[in-house]
Amino acid sequence: MELxxxxxxxxxxxxxxxxxxxxxxxxGLAVAASFVTLVGAIIIARSVAAVGIYTSSIFFTVDALGAxxxxxxxxxxxxxxxxxxxxxREESAKQIVGFTRVKQYFVLLxxxxxxxxxxxxxxxxxxAWIAIExxxxxxxxxxxxxxxxxxxxxxxxxLIINSVGLLLGFLGTLLYFTAVGVDGAAGFVSWxxxxxxxxxxxxxxxxxxxxxxxxxxxxxxxxxxxxxxxxDAHGKAPVPVSALLSGVLLNVALFTLLRFKVVTDASxxxxxxxxxxxxxxxxxxxxxxLIMLNATNYKRLIAYSSVENMGVLLIGFGFGGIGVFxxxxxxxxxxxxxxxxxxxxxxxxxxxxxxxxxxxYGALKVLPVTSILFFVAFLAITGxxxxxxxxxxxxxxxxxxxxxxxxxxxxxxxxxLLFVGFLKHVAAMVFGKKPDDIPVGEVSVWLIAPPMVxxxxxxxxxxxxxxxxxxxxxxxxxxx
Amino acid sequence: xxISILQFFAGLIFLSLIFLNLTKKNYLAAMVFGIQSFAVxxxxLSSYLETRNLYVLLLxxxxxxxxxxxxxxxxxxxxxxxxxxxxxxxxxxxxxxLIVIAMLTFLAHSQRLLPLTNIIPLHQGILAIALxxxxxxxxxxxxxxxxxxxxxxILSLENSIVVFAIFAGLEQFPGLQIGIIFDIFVWIIIxxxxxxxxxxxxxxxxxxxxxxxxD
Numbered sequence: 082m083e084l085x086x087x088x089x090x091x092x093x094x095x096x097x098x099x100x101x102x103x104x105x106x107x108x109g110l111a112v113a114a115s116f117v118t119l120v121g122a123i124i125i126a127r128s129v130a131a132v133g134i135y136t137s138s139i140f141f142t143v144d145a146l147g148a149x150x151x152x153x154x155x156x157x158x159x160x161x162x163x164x165x166x167x168x169x170r171e172e173s174a175k176q177i178v179g180f181t182r183v184k185q186y187f188v189l190l191x192x193x194x195x196x197x198x199x200x201x202x203x204x205x206x207x208x209a210w211i212a213i214e215x216x217x218x219x220x221x222x223x224x225x226x227x228x229x230x231x232x233x234x235x236x237x238x239x240l241i242i243n244s245v246g247l248l249l250g251f252l253g254t255l256l257y258f259t260a261v262g263v264d265g266a267a268g269f270v271s272w273x274x275x276x277x278x279x280x281x282x283x284x285x286x287x288x289x290x291x292x293x294x295x296x297x298x299x300x301x302x303x304x305x306x307x308x309x310x311x312x313d314a315h316g317k318a319p320v321p322v323s324a325l326l327s328g329v330l331l332n333v334a335l336f337t338l339l340r341f342k343v344v345t346d347a348s349x350x351x352x353x354x355x356x357x358x359x360x361x362x363x364x365x366x367x368x369x370x371l372i373m374l375n376a377t378n379y380k381r382l383i384a385y386s387s388v389e390n391m392g393v394l395l396i397g398f399g400f401g402g403i404g405v406f407x408x409x410x411x412x413x414x415x416x417x418x419x420x421x422x423x424x425x426x427x428x429x430x431x432x433x434x435x436x437x438x439x440x441x442y443g444a445l446k447v448l449p450v451t452s453i454l455f456f457v458a459f460l461a462i463t464g465x466x467x468x469x470x471x472x473x474x475x476x477x478x479x480x481x482x483x484x485x486x487x488x489x490x491x492x493x494x495x496x497x498l499l500f501v502g503f504l505k506h507v508a509a510m511v512f513g514k515k516p517d518d519i520p521v522g523e524v525s526v527w528l529i530a531p532p533m534v535x536x537x538x539x540x541x542x543x544x545x546x547x548x549x550x551x552x553x554x555x556x557x558x559x560x561x
Numbered sequence: 562x563x564i565s566i567l568q569f570f571a572g573l574i575f576l577s578l579i580f581l582n583l584t585k586k587n588y589l590a591a592m593v594f595g596i597q598s599f600a601v602x603x604x605x606l607s608s609y610l611e612t613r614n615l616y617v618l619l620l621x622x623x624x625x626x627x628x629x630x631x632x633x634x635x636x637x638x639x640x641x642x643x644x645x646x647x648x649x650x651x652x653x654x655x656x657x658x659l660i661v662i663a664m665l666t667f668l669a670h671s672q673r674l675l676p677l678t679n680i681i682p683l684h685q686g687i688l689a690i691a692l693x694x695x696x697x698x699x700x701x702x703x704x705x706x707x708x709x710x711x712x713x714x715i716l717s718l719e720n721s722i723v724v725f726a727i728f729a730g731l732e733q734f735p736g737l738q739i740g741i742i743f744d745i746f747v748w749i750i751i752x753x754x755x756x757x758x759x760x761x762x763x764x765x766x767x768x769x770x771x772x773x774x775x776d
Contacts, residue, residue: 207737214744221751230762234771237708237755244715244748245702252695252722255731259680269734285676 084137084202087121090114091195098188104180108166111187115162118194122148122155130549133556139269142204145556149409150201150329150336152550153416156538157328158194160531164424165190165321167527171431177227186226186319193219193325200333204271206254209337210247213301216330217243224318235310235317242310243301250297256290257344259283272340279347287348294341295357301334304361304395305368308388312372315384316436320427323380327387328420332412335391339398339561351401358399359485363492365392370499373506379429380436382506383422386462389499390415396492397477398561400484407476409557410542413550414469417539418462424532425455429510431524438506443515450523452511458536459507463500469543567607567728570600571687574724578697578717582658587645587709591636594713598628601720604727616735623739627746632716635753636709643760650706650767658704662697669693680729687728694721708759708766712752719745 094114098107129135129148136142143151169186172178178186196219200212217240225236260282261270279287296307303311315323342354369389376382390411397408426436428451433441445452461468464475474496482489515521523529546554577597584590602624609617639645653661668674669692678688698718705711726732733741756766763770 205734205737207733208740211737211740211744214748218744218747218751221755225755225758228758230771233755233758233762237759237768237771240752240755241702241711241715245699245718248715248718248722251719252725255722255726255729255733256677258731258733259729269737283676286680289674289677 082137083121083124084135084141084143084198087118088195088198090117091191091198095188095191095195098184098191101184104183107184107187111162111191112159112166114191115159115194118198119155119159122151126152126553127549129556130552136204137202139271140204140208141202142271142273143202144560145553146336146339146409146561147201149413149550149553149557150332151198153332153413154194154197154201154329156535157325157416157420160535161321161324161420161424162190164324164427164528164531165319167525168319168321168427168431171524171528175431175434182226186223189219189223190322190325193223193322197329197333201336204273205269206257206272206275206337206340207270209340210251210254213250213298213334213337214244214247216333217247217301220314220318220322220326220330223322224314226319226322227317229317232317235313239310239314242307246297246300246307248297249293250301253290253293253295253297253341256286256293257282257341259286260348272344275344276347279344282344282348284349287345288353291341291345291349291354291357294338295361298334298338298341299361302331302338302391303365303388304391305365305388308365308368311388312381312384315387315423316378316381320380320423320430323384323426324420324423327384327423328416331387331391332416335394335398335412342398343561355399355401358395359481359488362392362395362399363488363495365389365395366492366499367495370495370502373499374502376502376506377438378436379438379441379506379510380423380426382438382503383419383426386422386499386503387415387419389496390419390462392492393474393477393496396481396489397473400477400481401561402480402558404477404480405561406554406558407473407480409554410469410546411473411477413542414473414539415462417535417542418458418468418470421532421535421539422455422458422462424528424535425451425458428524428528429455431528432519433516438510441510442513444511446515447519447521448523450529454529454533454536456507456511458532459503461536461539463503464496467543468540472543567604568687570603571690571724571728573597573600574720575690575694575697578694578701578721579662581710581713581717582662582697582701582704583655587640587707588637590710590713591633591640594636594716595629595633597717597720598624598632601723602629604724608727608732614735616739620735620738620742623742627742627749628716628720631746632749635749636713639709639753639756642757643766645707645709645760645766650769651704652706653704661700661704665696665700666693669696677729680731684728688725691721691725691728695725697721706767706769708756708768711768712749712756715752716745716749 101107126148169183196215203209221240225233260278300307369385373385394408397404464470605621670689701714
């Protein structure tokens with residue numbers, strides 16, 4: 082019931098926003114809808130933690146990992162909506178965007194969140210595919226939001242690459258249905274049905290299907306070498322959208338891929354999927370580290386960090402066992418910290434009016450609170466203690482080093498390189514003499530509060546997992 | 562419907578893909594896509610005649626309206642609006658394009674991909690043709706530099722996958738198929754809006770003219 086309510090509410094909010102003529106009403110409605118989404122996500126997560134699976138109807142089921150993703154959607158959607166309200170007010174004050182654009186933003190934002198919720202809770206792989214395709218459609222105009230040549234180029238690249246990727250994912254998805262012997266209008270095939278029939282799936286078909294699904298959903302996840310759309314889209318989209326793309330959408334696509342991994346492992350030798358995931362994971366780390374060394378744009382820099390972290394997650398999930406435990410935690414930390422980083426990048430952009438690293442210096446003097454938080458978030462995401470990312474990266478690498486010593490060593494080497502590259506750019510931005518023409522002072526407390534809360538949440542979760550989350554993580558380890 | 566008629570429609574889709582790869586005129590490409598979609602619709606119609614399921618009939622009608630009528634109409638309007646009747650921009654010339662198409666067709670018929678083409682042994686030939694269609698559509702997306710051609714290529718890829726699914730016996734719950742076609746409809750609208758936006762911003766629909774993301 083809660084699920085249907087959340088999805089309906091988000092869609093109604095989007096439709097209602099089209100009719101409204103008062104900005105405050107549109108903003109208020111969006112904040113209220115995102116708050117209800119958060120509350121609904123918590124209720125569903127509690128239910129999954131208690132019962133193991135949440136079923137609303139034949140069309141919707143939520144398992145432990147789905148509940149965690151739903152919680153991430155809830156928290157990040159609420160934080161980014163609050164942030165968006167203030168962010169676009171600042172942009173309106175600078176005459177960057179007008180009322181129509183803001184209205185368009187909140188309409189598309191609600192549809193985007195609804196599509197992500199649908200993709201997470203869909204009980205059928207085809208239904209999930211439709212929802213993930215819907216996320217592409219709803220975000221294309223969010224990426225081209227500023228209507229500049231570069232943003233249109235980024236959005237077009239995003240639309241074409243992701244559409245092709247998702248069509249390949251669709252073909253892979255269909256191939257899994259050979260196990261169930263689908264007959265025309267026979268019936269609705271759920272994830273559970275696929276898993277139950279996995280033993281009758283031809284292992285060769287399962288392997289080919291997984292390759293298609295990996296390429297398809299891997300494109301959406303931003304795995305190298307299919308990542309090329311990601312830095313462009315994240316770099317050109319409005320900051321709150323980048324935060325949601327990076328913090329939520331990539332995880333939603335990863336979640337879908339992992340569900341196929343479980344089905345494939347039940348049919349073919351699990352070392353097949355593990356090898357592929359680990360190889361793609363390491364390659365993503367290598368590519369992102371090399372590019373980050375010479376990055377010139379700080380939004381793209383953070384975007385490449387997403388490619389790296391998706392690679393880390395893939396290694397953990399590929400290896401299994403303790404790797405899955407660490408990856409599940411890493412997924413949460415990455416979502417919280419990455420969104421926080423993007424939001425702080427937005428504050429820096431509002432002050433410096435540029436996303437070029439070379440044009441941002443002395444931020445510590447101009448934006449003291451934001452800069453400190455930005456630097457802390459950088460340390461957190463690159464895996465320095467006391468943040469949980471340190472522990473999760475260490476666990477993932479230590480679990481993989483026995484079976485894949487060379488690949489793990491390469492990953493470790495490039496993670497170190499990535500830290501150096503990231504540090505070089507962040508230090509250049511934060512420290513040094515401030516520009517004379519930029520006034521000192523934070524932009525707004527409403528812009529600092531959401532990323533600060535997310536960062537604080539990541540820190541708390543690094544030391545303490547609430548019982549609900551703990552039982553969800555344990556359930557994920559057992560199933561994936 | 563007789564299997565030989567279905568084979569004819571699968572063959573028609575394959576031929577349309579070869580034509581789409583070779584044609585230099587956008588207008589013709591839009592028309593041929595309409596014919597290709599008509600063949601897909603006829604294959605759906607045969608499914609309806611077998612099952613008499615009203616949802617499948619709805620699917621036939623939606624395919625007719627969205628893919629056979631509306632999509633080519635959108636493309637032709639765009640072509641006329643921006644005077645884009647010719648599209649000669651490809652990375653490979655015609656002989657090389659033909660060689661690649663031949664190689665991809667050979668690949669789809671190879672032993673290596675037998676697990677895919679042998680899902681229903683009776684349909685092995687058609688499945689190999691449908692798989693060739695998937696590969697050729699993918700190649701077309703890469704080879705074409707023009708935005709409308711890329712859109713038609715992606716829609717052709719979707720058509721080829723649908724044909725493969727039908728002959729492999731992997732047709733989905735009709736409600737979901739309607740969801741997919743609705744998604745495709747929204748995709749067509751959004752992509753055509755983007756073509757206009759690209760033309761307005763870059764003065765051309767050749768995607769290689771977009772080079773503002775080099776920072």
